[in-house]
Amino acid sequence: QRFDTLVKNGLITTAVDTYYADIGIKAGRIVALGHELGEAAEVIDAEGLWVLPGGIDAHCHLDQPLGDGAVMADGFFSGTRSAACGGTTTVMPFAAQQKGQSLRAAVDDYHRRSEGQAFIDYAFHMIVTDPTETVLKEELPALIKEGYSSFKIYMTYDDLKLNDREILNVLALARREGAMVMVHAENADCIAYLTELLTESGNTGPYYHGVAHSSIGEREASHRAISLAELVDVPVLIVHVSGTQTIEQIRWAQSRGLRVYGETCPQYLMLTAKDLDRDGFDGAKYVCSPPPRDPAAQEAVWQGLESGVFQVFSSDHAPFRFEDVKGKKLHGEHAHFEHIPNGIPGLETRLPILFSEGVVKERIDVTRFVALTATNPAKIYGLYPRKGTIAIGSDADLTLWDATAKSTIRNADLHHAVDYTPYEGLELTGRPMLTLCRGRVVSRAGEPENEAGYGEFLKCDTPQPARPRGNAKGF
Numbered sequence: 001q002r003f004d005t006l007v008k009n010g011l012i013t014t015a016v017d018t019y020y021a022d023i024g025i026k027a028g029r030i031v032a033l034g035h036e037l038g039e040a041a042e043v044i045d046a047e048g049l050w051v052l053p054g055g056i057d058a059h060c061h062l063d064q065p066l067g068d069g070a071v072m073a074d075g076f077f078s079g080t081r082s083a084a085c086g087g088t089t090t091v092m093p094f095a096a097q098q099k100g101q102s103l104r105a106a107v108d109d110y111h112r113r114s115e116g117q118a119f120i121d122y123a124f125h126m127i128v129t130d131p132t133e134t135v136l137k138e139e140l141p142a143l144i145k146e147g148y149s150s151f152k153i154y155m156t157y158d159d160l161k162l163n164d165r166e167i168l169n170v171l172a173l174a175r176r177e178g179a180m181v182m183v184h185a186e187n188a189d190c191i192a193y194l195t196e197l198l199t200e201s202g203n204t205g206p207y208y209h210g211v212a213h214s215s216i217g218e219r220e221a222s223h224r225a226i227s228l229a230e231l232v233d234v235p236v237l238i239v240h241v242s243g244t245q246t247i248e249q250i251r252w253a254q255s256r257g258l259r260v261y262g263e264t265c266p267q268y269l270m271l272t273a274k275d276l277d278r279d280g281f282d283g284a285k286y287v288c289s290p291p292p293r294d295p296a297a298q299e300a301v302w303q304g305l306e307s308g309v310f311q312v313f314s315s316d317h318a319p320f321r322f323e324d325v326k327g328k329k330l331h332g333e334h335a336h337f338e339h340i341p342n343g344i345p346g347l348e349t350r351l352p353i354l355f356s357e358g359v360v361k362e363r364i365d366v367t368r369f370v371a372l373t374a375t376n377p378a379k380i381y382g383l384y385p386r387k388g389t390i391a392i393g394s395d396a397d398l399t400l401w402d403a404t405a406k407s408t409i410r411n412a413d414l415h416h417a418v419d420y421t422p423y424e425g426l427e428l429t430g431r432p433m434l435t436l437c438r439g440r441v442v443s444r445a446g447e448p449e450n451e452a453g454y455g456e457f458l459k460c461d462t463p464q465p466a467r468p469r470g471n472a473k474g475f
């Protein structure tokens, strides 16, 4: 037989096109696109369904060691299983260096944490918190060549942040070696100053987390990151952009021809500062950094998605349980907002929310949906064209959507290990009915159908924006 699997009669959608064709799969790869392709061992009828590239969640946190006693509820097993049920076929979590630790040790440790656990494929970003001589001269250049071609840096958090000189050093390194730098852009001193004022006046509930993490501090740090990257002449990506002011900075940079990229997340479309002010301690469920803002910010984020200011839409899944971590048992019933772990879950709900709220409600085109959730992250992080598109030679990572199916988000139906979802009760139209990773079914109608250990580690190539202009693979 010519194929292992044939996906027939579906409406294929890529970042640029929508067309009817059958997909022939052999040994986990797409080997034919067309009509009347021939015999297959297994035929999947996709009549009435949209066939999209499997999602790439290029920003999520799984089993990341943390300094402060908090633990992540999801490791690679539950995290990737949950992602698969939401139509995602590749995740990119972070191998985080602790200050004083070698970067190599952090990467090795992260391989131990992920080995044999994953349902779907995965690559690593690194987090660089301690850019010593050895890290800059030896470890980073070697690791980038070995397939870890992107890393995140922080401008805030005492145990993570780099100063401007350190940022310039790592940006220069990224330029020399061809890496993508992701920046958490918030001004640490602005946060510390506002936190002190709020604490003095007794304003320590979850709502004040959003006040302390001001959009002015986010905008200032974003502008600084853009300026430092311009000085060094290197591409940079601002992660988890929360709203209007940072979008203005990114748009300004892009209009000047700078290679500045932007990422946003479901929380900035669906939540506002009001959610942090919910009854009792429930606001803690919505604490993330940067925090959700206001309805005008939500509107600006939608506009940025459609107009191309944003290239990447990620979950920023940060799996902290409410009951024993989000401030309750860890720091008492009424923990200071400073002690509430920053981050919310979202691996499984990322694609369904953007599909329903974006595509079905006609705020973004379906081709833009594919670009934001699969194709662009693959290109920006060096996984394209193996991942992120439907083309001959690409991995058979596919997700088949019923664009009219109705459902309601219930945490009880999700497959992560977090004890809540910030989107409980949200009604959705459109859902992934069948998801394949390298030709193997990994989820069906929202339920997992694979085993831990199928997912492979992916080495990342040089990110496309970091390649010389005019290179054959283009962007």
Ligand code: DUC
Binding pocket: 184, 240, 288, 289, 290, 316, 318, 342, 343
């Ligand atoms: N940054 C992230 O990327 N995720 C969670 C919290 C944070 O500050």
Ligand code: ZN
Binding pocket: 184, 239, 240, 289
């Ligand atoms: Zn961050």
Ligand code: ZN
Binding pocket: 059, 060, 061, 316, 317, 318
């Ligand atoms: Zn994150």
Ligand code: ZN
Binding pocket: 413, 414, 415, 446, 447, 448
């Ligand atoms: Zn289930």
